[in-house]
Amino acid sequence: MPENPETTERPGGEQPAEARPRRRQARGERRVAQLLEAAASVFCTTGYTAASTNAIAREAGVSPGTLYQFFPNKEAIAIELGERLMHQMRETYGEALAPVDPATPLEEAVGAAVDRFIDFNCRHPVFFALMHGPDIPGRIAEEHDALHVTLLSRVETLISSLLPGAPAADVTRTAHVCLGIYKAGLELVLSHEGAEREAYVRELKNVLLRYLRPLVDADGPAFD
Template sequence: MPEPNRSANHATPDTPAPEARPVRRQARGERRIAQLLEAAASVFCETGYTAASTNAIAREAGVSPGTLYQYFPNKEAIAFELGDRLMHRWSESHGTALAAATQDLPLTQLLDAVLDPLIAFNYENPAFAVLMHGPDIPGRITQEFDTVHQGLLTRIEEIISGHLPGTSRAETARIAAMSFAVFKAGLDLILAHEGGERAAYVAELKSVMFRYLDPYLGEESPACAPGARIDTP
């Protein structure tokens, strides 16, 4: 009896259909890329971007340098991909925070709605600060950060203008810039601590920002500010 035709156009029970193979290869490749980017984030945080090497990233990922080079030609390409993904998450975090920044919220709730997701993002993605603020970072990454940064400042200015319609544009920009500078300084302290100390620094940051913004935006008593200390007899 002649053997059945097992041409490439006919899948056998033991052989997946040809169209299924690229899907599996693509999924495997995405997993490998995610593994390499996670390793790169760890190495960048440990050594800084400049001192990091592709060999160190491959070692952290548990693969050979040759495997790494199948996906990325050099460290800069890794940084671009990691930066793009972090920037996308950062933009989503900004969107969540600023969408909640409605002008009818009391100032304490406004600070919670804006600051909590931004603090959480930076805590969960420590490589973001390394890539956005470290020396010798590829210019495209820092340019993208500057764009998002400017968008955040613009939104803060809009919120302030909504509360203070008669305020000049220069003063509104000044209040927004100062608010963001205070946030960045407080964020550095928050990320340098863990557990209860971190929560305490979050409360302190909100208290500082409340006391600065309340004369402009709030209708609450400073005694109700987050972290305010109330003396008892």
Template sequence: MPEEPRRQARGQRRMVQLLDAAAVVFAEAGYAKATTNAIARQAGVSPGTLYQFYANKEALAEALAERYRSELAAAHQKAFDPGTAQLPLPELVDRMIRPMVEVNLENPGFKALFGSGDLPDKLTAPTRALQRAVTGRVAEVLAARYPELPTDRLETTAAVATQIFAALLGTIVTTPATHRERWITELNQALVGYLTPLDQRV
């Protein structure tokens, strides 16, 4: 087993650069059709160099997914002070949705890793990790709002909400900015509609 070399400053910059390039190419072509050579070209670097830092395409995807995960976590942290969970449902949902949409707009390629269902087996692992991270966050918020809800019910609800979100995310980000708000509203209504029964049971 070859051990990781001690990265020097230049190398660390390259790694970031390559991740940026991967994001662009994944966004343009989708994961399956994205070629490692194209990613290297986009980064202004030779294929050999790419492989000096990432063992293969999957490792690249994994690293990118990890980046998104942490950006998402940061965005959510920022949008959530304690007490948010007790807001009226439409506002709570809005606070969950906005940061994710924004992370998405800022990071082309997110959708390519998060959304699609037809990815080769290799990618399912990093993708599922991302999905789980999001679902987990949703579950936390739901747990804060509905403390007496049984765990399994909580998880089901979080999973469904996340999937609804993922489904509409594509439409939202590909829509021209002028009409974007409308679809966000629609997503909000869908989620509020789904969650309202829980509110009334309390």
């Protein structure tokens, strides 16, 4: 049987030309991931404005020249990192903010949504640093605004399932307040670690429950 020319090594162990670009691409993807991980660490430590490509290269253990092979400046790094994180965040809120069964206890509905978002932000603290800082690049700011609009819409959908008889304007207002409470609490959660972080997560859930409980009870006994 003839040998497969795509898998046969050339004399001296040299690989066919088709294999070399694939290997270079894989190495490039690993290097990009390495640089993005280093950038996330630097942005969390110093903030976006104070960060530099030299600091990112140093954190990644590569030369600045190597970094510039993949990114022209720190803004390009932040944009790539932000886009990847926002893609993951969209997947997270798609799962966390689905409408709930009317028989679901309020504590469970709120707790599940908060836990999913807190887990994402604790695993990716740079998301908060990039999305809520005063000096984020314009393109990230635009993407964040679009994400906020979509997130608000999903919160409204969740609130509607909790308050099926509420007018649309009330649902929108309630969704805005819930997002505001969550964002304020998230900053406190991320500034602590261990048992103290868990305590702040519980406090955040309690605040949301104390805000939503009277609204749910007034709307009907579905969550009693």
